[in-house]
Structures are given as structure tokens and as C-alpha cells.
Amino acid sequence: MPDTLFVTECFRTHRSTGALVPSGRRLARALARPLRTGGSGEPRRYLEVGAGTGAVSRHLASLLGPDDTLDLVESNPRFAARLRADPVLRPYGGRVRLTEARVEDLGPGTYDGIVCGLPFANFHATEVTAILTGLLDRLTPGATLSYFSYVGLRRLGLLLAGAPEYTRLVEVEATLAGIRRRYEVGRGLVVGNVPPAWVHHLAPDRAAASPQRAVSTVPPPTGPTAAEPESVGT
Numbered sequence: 001m002p003d004t005l006f007v008t009e010c011f012r013t014h015r016s017t018g019a020l021v022p023s024g025r026r027l028a029r030a031l032a033r034p035l036r037t038g039g040s041g042e043p044r045r046y047l048e049v050g051a052g053t054g055a056v057s058r059h060l061a062s063l064l065g066p067d068d069t070l071d072l073v074e075s076n077p078r079f080a081a082r083l084r085a086d087p088v089l090r091p092y093g094g095r096v097r098l099t100e101a102r103v104e105d106l107g108p109g110t111y112d113g114i115v116c117g118l119p120f121a122n123f124h125a126t127e128v129t130a131i132l133t134g135l136l137d138r139l140t141p142g143a144t145l146s147y148f149s150y151v152g153l154r155r156l157g158l159l160l161a162g163a164p165e166y167t168r169l170v171e172v173e174a175t176l177a178g179i180r181r182r183y184e185v186g187r188g189l190v191v192g193n194v195p196p197a198w199v200h201h202l203a204p205d206r207a208a209a210s211p212q213r214a215v216s217t218v219p220p221p222t223g224p225t226a227a228e229p230e231s232v233g234t
């Protein structure tokens with residue numbers, strides 16, 4: 001049965017929610033595949049951007065080693081309230097932390113893996129570039145950033161769009177394609193999701209080996225405007 005909060009938010013805040021239903025288990029697993037979780041040794045830090053109602057967060061939390069942590073960022077206050085009350089996430093206490101904010105306002109920090117659930121198809125190309133390059137800059141060496149896009153959504157959007165919207169969609173796709181050419185280290189098709197989705201894995205190391213890195217990078221915000229995390233389990 002569809003999550004009613006998700007359906008409501010899809011109509012109420014369509015641009016930022018971007019989906020009628022949360023991600024399924026197969027998509028969550030595909031997004032987490034490159035994360036080097038559960039090993040002994042150094043504690044690892046993971047970040048999920050756009051956690052929604054926690055469909056992917058719960059899978060990521062299940063992969064944490066005893067000293068690993070997972071930071072969730074969610075801008076919608078109603079989704080954030082749901083995450084705070086989540087019975088699966090609460091027992092993790094301080095190991096799963098929530099920042100109720102736009103990812104653009106996130107404080108400084110580096111991560112051993114990032115999963116991003118943002119609906120880039122609804123954003124402007126400049127926002128996509130700023131967010132993705134900002135996140136890539138937060139990765140520790142060897143770490144990856146994974147995001148997904150729904151199969152066929154772009155074609156449908158282009159068919160239905162008026163002129164300004166058509167231009168925006170073309171620019172967003174060109175931006176994402178440029179970023180993938182530069183940073184993609186793997187991809188997969190998840191047919192068993194509603195709707196089916198492409199999962200893309202990006203790594204800055206691939207670009208470091210390349211002579212040109214044309215996509216500009218933005219430093220993470222610092223100072224009093226940076227949003228602070230809270231423990232989900234308190």
C-alpha cells in the first residue's frame with residue numbers, strides 16, 4: 001500500500017518530493033552496493049541526502065558497523081518528523097543523526113559514502129551542479145556517491161513540457177550527463193522498483209586522474225548558517 005504521507009507530499013511539495021512512493025528494497029540495496037560497510041577497523045561516516053520517510057535510511061542503518069555513523073539530511077519538516085519517530089531508526093541512537101535542512105545548508109564534514117535521493121529532474125541545472133559537486137567534494141579517498149533517476153521520466157517530461165520547462169529539462173539532463181561522463185564509476189538498472197530506476201555511482205578519484213575537471217566545485221557552507229545534526233534516537 002502506498003505511503004499516504006509520501007503521496008500527500010508529492011502533491012503538496014511536488015518539486016522537492018519528486019516521487020509518489022518511497023524507494024523499494026531493491027533500489028535501496030543497489031544504492032548501498034558500493035559502500036564499504038560493516039568491516040572492522042576505522043569507524044566510517046555515511047551520509048544520505050533527501051531521506052524522505054526513511055526507505056533507504058533503514059537499509060543503510062542496517063549495514064552500519066558498531067562504530068559507524070549515518071547522517072540523514074531532509075528538508076521537508078513532515079518527513080523529518082517521520083524520521084525522528086521511525087521505530088527502526090530510533091534504536092540506533094546517536095549513530096543515526098538527522099539534520100532537518102536543505103543539503104545546500106549542511107555544515108562541513110567528509111564521508112566514506114554518500115547516497116543521494118534528490119529529485120534532480122525537478123531542479124535547475126545550476127542547482128544540480130552545485131549540489132553534486134559539493135557532495136563529491138565531501139567524499140574521502142576511494143568513497144562513492146550514489147544517486148538514482150527514474151527510467152523514462154525525462155522522455156515523458158519532455159513530451160509534456162512547455163517551452164521554458166523543456167529548456168530546463170534539457171539543461172538538467174545535459175548537466176547530469178556531463179557529471180556522469182566525468183565521475184561515473186558504475187551504474188545499474190533496477191527493474192524491480194516502482195517506477196524502475198537507474199542507479200549511478202560517482203567517484204571524484206576518477207576525475208582526479210583526468211587532465212581537465214571543468215565542473216566547478218563549491219565549498220560547503222560554514223559558520224552560523226550551517227545546519228546542525230540531531231540524534232534520531234533522542
Ligand SMILES: C[S@@+](CC[C@H](N)C(=O)[O-])C[C@H]1O[C@@H](n2cnc3c(N)ncnc32)[C@H](O)[C@@H]1O
Pocket residue numbers: 016017018019021022023049050051052053054055056073074075076079101102103104117118119
Ligand atoms: C524522491 S524523494 C526520496 C526519498 C527517499 N530517499 C526514498 O528514496 O524513498 C526526495 C527527497 O528529497 C528531499 N529533498 C528535496 N530537496 C532537498 C534538499 N535541497 N535538501 C534536502 N532534502 C531535499 C525531499 O523532501 C524528499 O524527501
